[in-house]
Amino acid sequence: MKEFQLIEKYFREQGLKRKDVELSIGDDCALVQPAENKSIAISCDTLVENVHFLPSIPPRALGYKSLAVNLSDLASMGAEPAWMTLALTMPSVDESWLASFSQGLFEAAEYYGVSLIGGDTTRGPLSINITIHGQVPTGKALKRSGAQNGDWIYVTGTLGDSALGLDILRGNVSVSAEHEGYLINRHYNPTPRVLAGQALRTLATSAIDLSDGLVSDIQHILKASDVGANIEVDAIPMSPSLLESVSPQEALGYALTGGEDYELLFTVPESQRGAIDTALIHAGVKFVKIGQICPGNKLKLTLKGEPFEPTFYGFEHF
Amino acid sequence: MKEFQLIEKYFREQGLKRKDVELSIGDDCALVQPAENKSIAISCDTLVENVHFLPSIPPRALGYKSLAVNLSDLASMGAEPAWMTLALTMPSVDESWLASFSQGLFEAAEYYGVSLIGGDTTRGPLSINITIHGQVPTGKALKRSGAQNGDWIYVTGTLGDSALGLDILRGNVSVSAEHEGYLINRHYNPTPRVLAGQALRTLATSAIDLSDGLVSDIQHILKASDVGANIEVDAIPMSPSLLESVSPQEALGYALTGGEDYELLFTVPESQRGAIDTALIHAGVKFVKIGQICPGNKLKLTLKGEPFEPTFYGFEHF
Numbered sequence: 001m002k003e004f005q006l007i008e009k010y011f012r013e014q015g016l017k018r019k020d021v022e023l024s025i026g027d028d029c030a031l032v033q034p035a036e037n038k039s040i041a042i043s044c045d046t047l048v049e050n051v052h053f054l055p056s057i058p059p060r061a062l063g064y065k066s067l068a069v070n071l072s073d074l075a076s077m078g079a080e081p082a083w084m085t086l087a088l089t090m091p092s093v094d095e096s097w098l099a100s101f102s103q104g105l106f107e108a109a110e111y112y113g114v115s116l117i118g119g120d121t122t123r124g125p126l127s128i129n130i131t132i133h134g135q136v137p138t139g140k141a142l143k144r145s146g147a148q149n150g151d152w153i154y155v156t157g158t159l160g161d162s163a164l165g166l167d168i169l170r171g172n173v174s175v176s177a178e179h180e181g182y183l184i185n186r187h188y189n190p191t192p193r194v195l196a197g198q199a200l201r202t203l204a205t206s207a208i209d210l211s212d213g214l215v216s217d218i219q220h221i222l223k224a225s226d227v228g229a230n231i232e233v234d235a236i237p238m239s240p241s242l243l244e245s246v247s248p249q250e251a252l253g254y255a256l257t258g259g260e261d262y263e264l265l266f267t268v269p270e271s272q273r274g275a276i277d278t279a280l281i282h283a284g285v286k287f288v289k290i291g292q293i294c295p296g297n298k299l300k301l302t303l304k305g306e307p308f309e310p311t312f313y314g315f316e317h318f
Numbered sequence: 319m320k321e322f323q324l325i326e327k328y329f330r331e332q333g334l335k336r337k338d339v340e341l342s343i344g345d346d347c348a349l350v351q352p353a354e355n356k357s358i359a360i361s362c363d364t365l366v367e368n369v370h371f372l373p374s375i376p377p378r379a380l381g382y383k384s385l386a387v388n389l390s391d392l393a394s395m396g397a398e399p400a401w402m403t404l405a406l407t408m409p410s411v412d413e414s415w416l417a418s419f420s421q422g423l424f425e426a427a428e429y430y431g432v433s434l435i436g437g438d439t440t441r442g443p444l445s446i447n448i449t450i451h452g453q454v455p456t457g458k459a460l461k462r463s464g465a466q467n468g469d470w471i472y473v474t475g476t477l478g479d480s481a482l483g484l485d486i487l488r489g490n491v492s493v494s495a496e497h498e499g500y501l502i503n504r505h506y507n508p509t510p511r512v513l514a515g516q517a518l519r520t521l522a523t524s525a526i527d528l529s530d531g532l533v534s535d536i537q538h539i540l541k542a543s544d545v546g547a548n549i550e551v552d553a554i555p556m557s558p559s560l561l562e563s564v565s566p567q568e569a570l571g572y573a574l575t576g577g578e579d580y581e582l583l584f585t586v587p588e589s590q591r592g593a594i595d596t597a598l599i600h601a602g603v604k605f606v607k608i609g610q611i612c613p614g615n616k617l618k619l620t621l622k623g624e625p626f627e628p629t630f631y632g633f634e635h636f
Contacts, residue, residue, distance in 0.1 A: 022357055026542070027462050028391040028527060029359035029452070034352040039340055041347035042435060044403040044449060048442040073346040085362040087405070087447045117360060124366040124445060129405045129438070131362060131449035134347070144345050209346060224344070 010102045011086065011119055018115040021083065030117035032083055032133075039138045041079035044131040045070050054169055059097045061188035062128070063104030068192050069211065070132035071112055072262040075197035076209040078142040079134030084109070085118040087129040112194055142200060142207040142266070147225035151205050151267035153291040154276070156193050158239040159214060160251060161186035163258020179241035186239075190262035196287075199279040200266055207266035213257040218265060218299060225267075228296035233303045235290045256301075267293055324411060328420045329404065329437055336433040339401065348435035350401055350451075357456045359397035362449040363388050372487060377415045379506035380446070381422025386510050387529065388450035389430055390580040393515035394527040396460040397452030399430045404437040405447040430512055460518060460525040460584070465543035469523050469585035471609040472594070474511050476557040477532060478569060479504035481576020497559035504557075508580035514605075517597040518584055525584035531575040536583060536617060543585075546614035551621045553608045574619075585611055 012025045023031040034040055047053055047066050057065075067084065074081050086105070090097075109116060114132070165187030167173040168180060175183065193209070200207060206225055210217050214236070222229055236255045243251050268276050280287050294300075301308040330343045340349040352358055365371055365384050375383075385402065392399050404423070408415075427434060432450070483505030485491040486498060493501065511527070518525060524543055528535050532554070540547055554573045561569050586594050598605050612618075619626040 022456075023459070023461065028394040029361040029397065029450075029459075031357045031359055031395070031454070031459055033357050033456060036354075039349045039351050040358070041349055042401070042403060042451075043347040044405050044436055044438050044447075046405045046407060046438045046440050046447070048407060048440050051441055076346040077349070079347065083360070085360060085449050087362050087364045087449075089364060089366060089445060118362055120362050120364045120447070122364045122366050122445075123369055125443045127407060127440075127442060127445070129362075129364070129447045131360075131403050131405075132347075133360075136349070138340075138351060141341070141347075141349055143341065 010098045011116060014102060015106045015116050016110050016113065018082065021115050021117055024115065024117050025119060032117065035135055037138055038135040039141065041074055041077045041134040041136050041141060042131065043070060043073035044129060045073070046127055046129040049126040056169065057188065059100035060104035063101040064108045064189055066128040066130055067105055067108040067114065068190050069262060070130045071108070071192035071194055072190070072209040072211070074132055074134035075193045076142065076207045076264055077134070077136060078140065078197045078201035078207070079136040080198060081112045081114045081132065081134050081194060083117045083133040084114050085131045086116060087120045089122045089124040089127045091123065091125060140201050142197065142204055144206055144208055144221045144224035146205040147221050147227050147267040147293050148205055148269065149227060149293055149295055151269050151293040152273065152289050153229060153231065153265065153267055153293060154287050154289050155210070155237065155263050155265045156196055156285050156287045157261070157263040158237045158242070159210065159261050159263060160242050160254030160258045161239050162190060162260040163254045164242055164245060173246070175245035179245050182241045183245070187260065190260060192262055193264045193285055195283040196264055196280055196285040199283045203272045203275050203279055204266040204268050207264055210261045210263050210265055212259045214265065215256050215299065221267070222297055222299060226297065228294045228298045228300070229291055230294055230300045230302060231291035233301050233308050235288060237288045324439060328416045329434060332420060333424045333434050334428050334431065336400065339433050339435055342433065342435050343437060350435060353453055355456055356453040357459065359392055359395045359452040359454055359459060360449065361388060361391035362447060363391070364445055364447040367444040374487065375506065377418035378422035381419040382426045382507055384446045384448055385423055385426040385432070386508050387580060388448045389426070389510035389512055390508070390527040390529070392450055392452040393511045394460065394525045394582055395452070395454060396458065396515045396519035397454040398516060399432045399450065399452050399512060401435045401451040402427070402432050403449045404434060406437065407440045407442040407445045409441065409443060458519050460515065460522055462524055462526055462539050462542035464523040465539050465545050465585040465611050466523055466587065467545060467611055467613055469587050469611040470591065470607050471547060471549065471583065471585055471611060472605050472607050473528070473555065473581055473583045474514055474603050474605045475579065475581040476555045476560070477528065477579050477581060478560050478572030478576045479557050480508060480578040481572045482560055482563060491564070493563035497563050500559045501563070505578065508578060510580055511582045511603060513601040514582055514598055514603040517601045521590045521593050521597060522584040522586050525582055528579045528581050528583055530577045532583065533574045533617065539585070540615055540617060544615065546612045546616045546618070547609055548612050548618045548620060549609035551619050551626050553606060555606045
């Protein structure tokens with residue numbers, strides 16, 4: 001099957017058609033009409049086989065997750081999802097793989113209101129690159145650089161599930177059947193906190209999504225905002241599945257350094273704490289206070305009031 | 319060297335800073351402010367080693383060409399280049415390679431007014447994916463679908479040079495030293511016809527850039543516009559280097575089916591022929607009439623007034 005036919009069959013005919021898409025797949029460029037008084041938020045993420053996902057990942061989960069991780073970047077800026085391009089590199093044309101992959105991709109795209117507007121399919125080792133575009137009222141985007149001394153630090157959801165899910169898939173850990181499905185699902189199908197990010201837009205001073213692990217990702221806020229932070233590790237939210245599957249110390253390791261949770265970490269001034277409660281309840285997201293921004297540029301961890309020195313760090317490529 | 323430091327060193331600190339970039343590399347998303355009354359043109363292209371380029375390509379040429387092929391997509395829509403994201407996958411960190419690659423990339427970016435606003439660096443087999451963004455007055459973009467019966471068909475520059483340059487690099491053909499440099503340069507450093515595309519915006523009825531070869535690419539216009547075309551193959555513009563290096567028949571083969579010329583093919587109604595002459599002289603681009611749009615959905619080739627049946631076809635991936 002030829003490239004053009006392939007793209008048409010699985011990607012051109014499916015999915016959401018947004019009204020602001022003037023021209024979609026099928027010309028040299030797509031054309032979109034941005035809304036007035038909005039900035040465009042743009043991010044791209046590549047997922048490479050054996051680096052970002054195991055060869056055993058079901059193609060439907062891969063399609064879903066490829067978009068979800070990009071949506072998470074929009075969420076952390078408080079942007080509304082709009083358009084994406086997909087560059088798909090694959091070793092050969094496998095129609096059943098394509099059918100499942102596109103199903104997962106469009107499932108996420110339709111739920112979050114994203115139109116696929118362009119793409120490129122090439123032969124090579126499996127990798128998926130998505131460039132995502134969102135819109136945010138100009139001047140209202142959540143950045144990493146706005147955290148202030150005294151702000152409270154919050155996270156959404158629970159941390160560490162995805163990393164334990166990955167260890168189960170790798171065969172490094174085995175857990176009860178009761179928890180296995182939940183943990184693997186958290187790894188395969190992370191929930192980008194899109195509505196929560198938008199709700200936080202006028203309330204939080206900074207935000208980031210947790211892709212590499214809390215201890216690693218919070219450093220970006222500290223560096224960009226020129227502040228330090230105290231995190232109470234006993235306040236870190238962890239799921240019953242994580243806590244019941246490994247030792248307390250291991251659970252904390254997963255929660256502090258495990259990657260791919262795609263929860264939001266954000267900072268809120270004392271004056272907005274009440275408003276945050278209301279805003280996030282409407283977004284249907286659980287969240288919890290885990291610490292406070294402080295002077296200096298260091299991250300301090302405390303456990304039951306005592307300094308806590310972790311012996312593990314977030315993972316990075318290279 | 320860690321991923322973040324790597325990106326910062328070679329990509330964050332360099333390049334053009336456009337005023338409409340509110341936030342560049344360094345947060346979860348970039349933020350850009352689109353101009354009023356303009357649509358955004360978006361396209362992405364991936365270049366994979368051994369598929370789209372030979373391992374022997376100098377990294378500076380690869381950096382330049384990776385952006386040039388994307389700019390060519392903007393050119394064919396008549397859009398003004400603005401912003402790009404870069405997803406770079408490479409097997410290992412080679413600083414001298416990165417220095418040369420980024421030099422070539424930023425050379426093209428600065429010349430054409432493009433800011434690098436985001437990116438992603440991952441470990442894997444070498445590939446380069448760029449998503450390019452341009453702006454075009456809403457309703458004025460050149461599309462593939464506007465060709466009308468009777469319109470004249472033009473191309474810019476000369477055709478076939480790049481494909482012969484590639485055959486020289488592959489060792490399939492040897493040519494005189496006089497022509498070798500020119501032909502290889504046309505393969506490594508194609509000139510995206512950005513100004514010509516903008517000049518054609520209100521004059522041409524359709525346009526496309528020639529990436530896969532004339533015979534293959536014109537079919538996209540015929541299909542999208544529901545028309546046919548007569549091409550006079552004796553009118554196809556060919557360089558002295560091409561004509562003096564291979565037989566007349568081989569030269570025609572390169573010109574009709576050789577890929578990667580990145581010249582523009584466009585259609586012009588009789589009423590605009592005079593205006594086109596003036597507009598493209600200002601853009602500094604040579605162009606020539608090679609045929610005419612006709613009813614039916616077929617491409618007909620004639621040589622000295624006689625039907626001409628080529629025995630070769632444009633190449634496609636997969």
